[in-house]
Amino acid sequence: MQTGNRRSAAGTYLLLMTLVVLFAGPFGWLVLAALKTPAEWAAVPTRILPAVPQWDNFVRAVTDINFAAYTLNSLFLSTLYATLVTISSAAVGFGFARLRGRGKRTLFVIVLSTMMLPQILTLIPTYVLFSRIGLVNTYWPWVLWGLSASPFLVFLFRQFFAAIPAELEDAAIIDGCGYGRIFTLIFLPLSRPVLVTSFLLSFTWTWGDFIAPALLLDIDHTTLSVAITAWYRDPHGNAIPTVQAAAAALYILPVLMIFLFAQRYFIRSVVTSGVKG
């Protein structure tokens, strides 16, 4: 019995280690590629390690294209959207959790269904519409998207606010508070973990988004995600995979940092949507 258990535990760890190689492998291969010379990268048979780490690839990654400007664009757009969408979603979530009005159930069902609506379906016509009214190559689309709340985040806030005991707001109402102050003075401070979750999630969405900036923004306004896809070229127009790998490593670094330090916030969001939904 004892040895059987030990053997099965060893088997489990062996399986887990294999899976770790499969899941972490691509990260490792990216970093290794980013540290190779082009010749080492293309060498046959394949070389695993570079002879000398080519840190110069990272220098080229940030100098071959206007890396700083695109990073700033990405940062600005992500922060702008994350801030707006967090505030608007908190307000809408509060409305659905604590207030009453005719048609509330129907509206909430629509919120949940739009969560299921593929965004790409609306994005292309939105792009055509925005290009006709001159909103292309501006950041106004992200302001509008931010102000109009995200169904997913609305749901996240609504679940949190709905679980708060009614006594709290009853007391505030007796003290003469309106819902505006109840929301800003009582519920918002209480929801700090959800605010953080919402901000980090929406920040990484925008940071990682490709198709919206690819459609809506030109070469000067676009984000890092678009910039790193195609613009690392040698004078003959051939792609330079080693430099692109370095750029991709730099590009995902903020997302990985956010994830590693705030993993519980990510877990909270997927769990609320997936289990309690």
Next chain:
Amino acid sequence: MLTGGVRGERRVGWSRYSSRTFYLFVSPWVLGFLLLTAIPLVYAFVMSLTNFDGSSDRWRWVGFRNYVELLDDGDAWASLGRTLVYAAIAVPLSVAGGLGLAVLLNRRLKAVGLFRTIFFLPSVVPVVAMAIMWKLVFNRDAGILNAAIETVGFEAVTWLVDPLAFYALIILTLWGLGGGMVIMLAALQGVPAELEEAALIDGAGGWLVFRHVTVPMISPVIFFQVVTGMITSFQILVQPLLLAETNSIAEVGKVPQSTHLYMVQVYQEFFASNRFGYGSAMLWVFFLIILLITLAVQRSSRLWVHYEVDNDADR
């Protein structure tokens, strides 16, 4: 509920205030829904009745001609078929894989948090970085995957062209199944231990308990995963574009046929052929197909999803 002891007329005033405030609070979403979801959808429908090319003002109404043409469009239907096959492979594998990993980690193991982090991590990697990474892994001559294949004595293969590009896309999708794993893990932890223990004491084996106690208990979560997984698979566009050996996403024609999914076809009609009217018709047909499939899956859920009493139903 909060007006016990207050006179009726104040109650009416309060409820009017509350309802006005409700509309005020949800107005950002209502306006956003109208302006950024409903209007674009209607606009796409209007476009689908024209031969608009995206820029010139010399378009005209063509009625339902785009839809009629779509009926005979072999490329469009082929791409729809590929999309359905892709979803039919990727969704069950992702859900089963996520569940498998969750079961594996739902035990007392050393460093379980570390394993969870490593498996969860790929699901938050931005799609652009994911594509760049996997292109390096899949590279014909320099990729680690072919190096591994050759080490064990097989011939290197060309991953990113037909027919293997399709499987490369599936592998890329499965790499991100850690998000589902986290949901499953939380669901498994919500299954009362007494239930499984009781079944074990009654003599049921581990697999039987899993199959007849654990899986039914978490079936609503599995169902949710299937639905969201399907929706995600249907709209996949960026991955095929970025995995293709193109210099820019404008070269949509270079996407291998096996990963030329429906949204790639739509994208091509819009931005390579400038057929905005036709592309819009394709979007609308897709919208209706997705709606039908989602409803059908919802219907089927009554047969296999086990719901506990919903104590949240009255909110």
